Amino acid sequence: MSLIAKNLSVTYGTGSGRELVALDDIxxxxxxxxxxxxxxxxxCGKSTLLHCLGGMxxxxxxxxxxDEEPIRGPDARRAAFVFQDxxxxxxRQVLQNAVLGLRFDGVPKAKANAKxxxxxxxxxxxxFREAYPRELSGGMQQRVAIARAMCxxxxxxxxxxxxxxxxxxxxxxxxxxxxxxxxxxDSTVVMVTxxxxxxxxxxxxxxxxxxxxxxxxxxxxxxxxxxxTHDYIATEEFxxxxxxxxxxxxxxxxxDLAESVDR
Amino acid sequence: xxxxxxxxARPDDxxxxxxxxxxxxxxxxHSLTLRSQSRLVLVLVLVLVAxxxxxxxxxxxxxxxxxxxPTAIVASIPELLASETxxxxxxxxxxGVLVAAVYGTVIGIVLGYVMGFFAIIRAAFFGPALFLLSVxxxxxxxxxxVFFGLNRETAIFYGAFSGFIYVIVNVVAGFDLIRExxxxxxxxxxxxxHHRILDIVFPATLPGxxxxxxxxxxxxxxxxxxxEFFVSVGGLGALITQYSNELRTDRVFALTLGMAIFAIAxxxxxxxxxxxxxxxxxxx
Ligand SMILES: Nc1ncnc2c1ncn2[C@@H]1O[C@H](COP(=O)(O)OP(=O)(O)OP(=O)(O)O)[C@@H](O)[C@H]1O
Ligand SMILES: [Mg+2]
Numbered sequence: 001m002s003l004i005a006k007n008l009s010v011t012y013g014t015g016s017g018r019e020l021v022a023l024d025d026i027x028x029x030x031x032x033x034x035x036x037x038x039x040x041x042x043x044c045g046k047s048t049l050l051h052c053l054g055g056m057x058x059x060x061x062x063x064x065x066x067d068e069e070p071i072r073g074p075d076a077r078r079a080a081f082v083f084q085d086x087x088x089x090x091x092r093q094v095l096q097n098a099v100l101g102l103r104f105d106g107v108p109k110a111k112a113n114a115k116x117x118x119x120x121x122x123x124x125x126x127x128f129r130e131a132y133p134r135e136l137s138g139g140m141q142q143r144v145a146i147a148r149a150m151c152x153x154x155x156x157x158x159x160x161x162x163x164x165x166x167x168x169x170x171x172x173x174x175x176x177x178x179x180x181x182x183x184x185x186d187s188t189v190v191m192v193t194x195x196x197x198x199x200x201x202x203x204x205x206x207x208x209x210x211x212x213x214x215x216x217x218x219x220x221x222x223x224x225x226x227x228x229t230h231d232y233i234a235t236e237e238f239x240x241x242x243x244x245x246x247x248x249x250x251x252x253x254x255x256d257l258a259e260s261v262d263r
Numbered sequence: 264x265x266x267x268x269x270x271x272a273r274p275d276d277x278x279x280x281x282x283x284x285x286x287x288x289x290x291x292x293h294s295l296t297l298r299s300q301s302r303l304v305l306v307l308v309l310v311l312v313a314x315x316x317x318x319x320x321x322x323x324x325x326x327x328x329x330x331x332x333p334t335a336i337v338a339s340i341p342e343l344l345a346s347e348t349x350x351x352x353x354x355x356x357x358x359g360v361l362v363a364a365v366y367g368t369v370i371g372i373v374l375g376y377v378m379g380f381f382a383i384i385r386a387a388f389f390g391p392a393l394f395l396l397s398v399x400x401x402x403x404x405x406x407x408x409v410f411f412g413l414n415r416e417t418a419i420f421y422g423a424f425s426g427f428i429y430v431i432v433n434v435v436a437g438f439d440l441i442r443e444x445x446x447x448x449x450x451x452x453x454x455x456x457h458h459r460i461l462d463i464v465f466p467a468t469l470p471g472x473x474x475x476x477x478x479x480x481x482x483x484x485x486x487x488x489x490x491e492f493f494v495s496v497g498g499l500g501a502l503i504t505q506y507s508n509e510l511r512t513d514r515v516f517a518l519t520l521g522m523a524i525f526a527i528a529x530x531x532x533x534x535x536x537x538x539x540x541x542x543x544x545x546x547x
Contacts, residue, residue, distance in 0.1 A: 056451055076452045083451070087444040091466040091543040100462075101452035132543045152452075 003030040003053065003156060003188065007062035010048050022048045024213035026062070030156075030205075033186040035179075035226065037193055037203040041249065045214025046192040047084055047160055053190060054079045054158045066156075076101045080154035082162045084192075086145035088133040095120065095129040098147045105152075112151075119147035122177065138165035143174065157182065159191040163198070171195075175202065176227075183227045196249075200241045201228060208248050218248060331512035336520070339513040349502065349518075356487060356499035357525070359415065363422030363483035368476045370423070371430025375475065378431065379438035379468065392431050400425045400482075401489055408494065415497060418490040425486030429478030437471015438464075470544070473537050480533070484526060 008026040011019050022045040030036050038046050051057035053064055055074040064071045066078065074081075080101065088097045095116050096103075102112035120126050123143035133141055142165050149157060163171040179202045182189055193199050199206050203222050210217040222241060224232060232238055292300070313333040319325040320332035327335075343349045378385040378392075404421065411417040445463050454462065491500020499518060506514040 054451065056447070074451045074453065081451045083444070083447070085444055087442075087448050089445060089448070089462065089466070091469075091541075092462075100448070104449075104452050104454045104458050134543065148452075 002032065002067065003190075004028075004065045005049075005053065005062070006065070008049070008052060008059050008064065009061045010045070010052065010057065011060045021213040023052070023059070024215050026214070026216055028207065028216065028219070030188060030190065032188055034204045035182065035189045035191070035202050036205050036207060037191050037199040038207045038209060039193055039196070039199040039245065039249070040209030040214070040217075041211045042194075044209045044211040046209060048214070049209075050081075050158050050160050050190065050192055053156075054081055056081070076149075076152040077105070077154060079156040079158050080149035080152040082142075082145050082149045082157070082159040084160035084164070086142045086162075086165075088141050088144055088148075090133050093130050093132055094125060094136070094144050097133065097144055098151055100148055101152045115151050116147070119150045120144075122150065122181065123147045123174065139167070139170060142166065146174075146178070153185075154187075156188040156190065159189065161192055161194060164194070171198075176230075180227045196242055196245050197233070199245065200238060201232065202226070206241075206245070208245065220244065328510055329512060331516055335513040336516045339511075339517050343514060343517055352497065352499045352502040353521075355415065355497055356491065359419050359422060359487045359498060360480075360484045363419045363487055364426060364480040366419070366423035367426030367483050368430050368479035371427035371475060371479055372434055372472060374427075375431045375434025375437075375472075376468075378435050379464075385435060389432075389435060392428060392435075395428045396432055400428075400486065401493070404490060404493060407490075413494065413496060418487050418494070418496050418498065421490045422483040422486035425489075426479035426482030429482050430475035433471045433475030433478060434468065435471070437468035437475070440470060441467040466543075469541060473541070477530070477533055480529060481526070484522075484529075488522070 005026050005028050008023055009021070010023040011021050014020050026049060038049065040046055048057065052059050053071075055064075055071040071078075088094075089100070092100070095113065098120055099107075099112040099116035102115060103109075107115075117126065117129070120129055123146055125140060125143055125147070128136065128140065133144070136144070142162065146159070146162055149159070163175060166174065175198065181187075189202075191198075191202065200222060204226065206220040206222065207216050208218040208220065209215065220241065222237075224235070224237060295303070316325075316330070317332050317334060320327045320330055378388060400421075403424070407417050407421045407424070411420055441464060445467065446459070449459050449463050487498065488500045490496065491498040492504055495501055499522065503515055503518050506512075506518070
């Protein structure tokens with residue numbers, strides 16, 4: 001299996017009639033079981049790219065293919081989303097939210113609920129299965145959204161800052177849990193993150209994006225075998241990667257600033 | 264400064280705080296919730312108004328013939344309850360209100376959803392519906408009389424009409440409560456059209472529908488009563504008009520009070536149902 005983005009461009013029409021090039025000529029290939037992280041300044045088109053990969057957004061030009069088949073629309077079994085705003089349906093309890101995709105897919109209730117319970121246990125929310133989203137914190141809601149995506153046992157998991165609303169501790173713990181599980185299942189993952197550590201820690205490959213127009217500025221391979229333990233953070237390789245990323249993003253921010261001052 | 268009010272409460276020998284200088288009634292008042300306090304104020308004001316009314320009417324300050332008095336109103340209740348005419352009128356009006364409310368809300372909900380689902384129909388009819396909402400419905404009474412004649416059914420149709428406009432507008436407004444991100448989730452997780460309707464559209468529009476039903480019932484009640492006031496088709500409205508002409512002010516007040524209690528009871532029942540069905544919503 002391989003997920004390929006070829007000459008991918010997305011142009012948004014803005015309210016003022018101007019056009020905004022969100023993605024410009026993106027090319028990459030992701031192999032089965034690969035864990036790819038995407039990092040880049042805010043507004044550089046990370047979410048846009050992820051939406052294209054999952055068939056939620058039709059690119060203005062170029063194509064996304066999975067095993068040579070062009071992706072024309074969303075299919076949660078093929079690629080399941082954890083959206084940046086992790087929306088849960090407010091009128092459904094946690095478990096019902098988690099099994100939403102299974103229900104839509106026609107999976108019998110008992111089977112769906114069993115799967116849902118399993119995934120809620122994974123994200124540590126078994127005790128909240130009957131709670132309504134308004135009773136949960138932002139981070140807890142985000143974990144339900146992760147469980148909802150995992151329930152689909154997707155070929156590819158597309159995650160847009162899945163740990164964004166979590167504290168460092170939970171973030172790391174959940175991250176390790178998930179990374180372990182995802183490696184065990186040989187899941188393919190594309191994860192957008194703002195955290196340098198996260199981008200390096202889980203990834204086989206890091207795509208660094210630059211802003212306006214959104215391009216892949218650099219691809220960085222992380223060769224250490226996965227899943228990695230805490231010890232990896234202390235290695236020289238980690239430190240070197242971190243400093244490289246830092247410099248890349250810093251330059252990008254500077255050019256970003258310069259651009260906004262120009263206008 | 265040596266007043267006990269200023270010094271912090273300190274335990275006395277029995278371990279009780281010393282707040283002896285505050286009178287009991289004031290302490291009781293402060294221990295009440297804001298809600299009970301406001302209720303108490305309301306009751307006090309009502310009692311006061313009734314008292315002034317009673318005295319003014321007894322001393323001849325106000326003409327008792329026209330304004331009656333609280334004791335006379337209360338005294339008129341048993342004879343009203345016993346009267347066959349009153350009972351028939353109440354049954355006719357209440358039944359009329361319920362039938363009109365059912366017609367009004369069912370038609371209103373169906374048309375509201377049609378408007379919500381089909382943008383073109385909404386664009387065509389929402390403007391006129393808003394216009395109808397803003398004009399006094401009673402100007403249409405002559406039209407109803409011409410079309411349906413001088414009978415009780417016409418009152419029901421008019422009541423249904425008065426309600427259904429509110430229902431439509433509220434149901435359509437409910438569609439604006441559908442969040443784009445919920446539709447995005449539905450799309451991403453492969454919702455079929457019936458899932459989208461059952462899982463997203465219905466729950467999201469429910470608050471609008473609930474508001475609509477309530478306004479439909481209220482509109483039905485208002486419509487029927489107004490129709491009965493203006494056109495002699497029987498019912499409680501006609502009876503109130505009749506008593507008013509006969510200067511039985513006590514009975515007019517008693518019946519009006521009865522209708523108000525009926526309306527308040529409907530509202531309370533409705534709130535309870537709504538709270539049960541919308542558990543997921545944050546309680547304000
Ligand atoms: N629906 C839309 N219509 C118009 N412009 C859009 C739309 N969605 C995104 N954009 C623009 O496209 C650019 C990229 O947006 P995108 O959400 O992909 O950025 P991002 O990298 O995910 O940012 P962040 O890190 O803040 O989430 C932004 O400049 C944004 O203003
Ligand atoms: Mg984003």
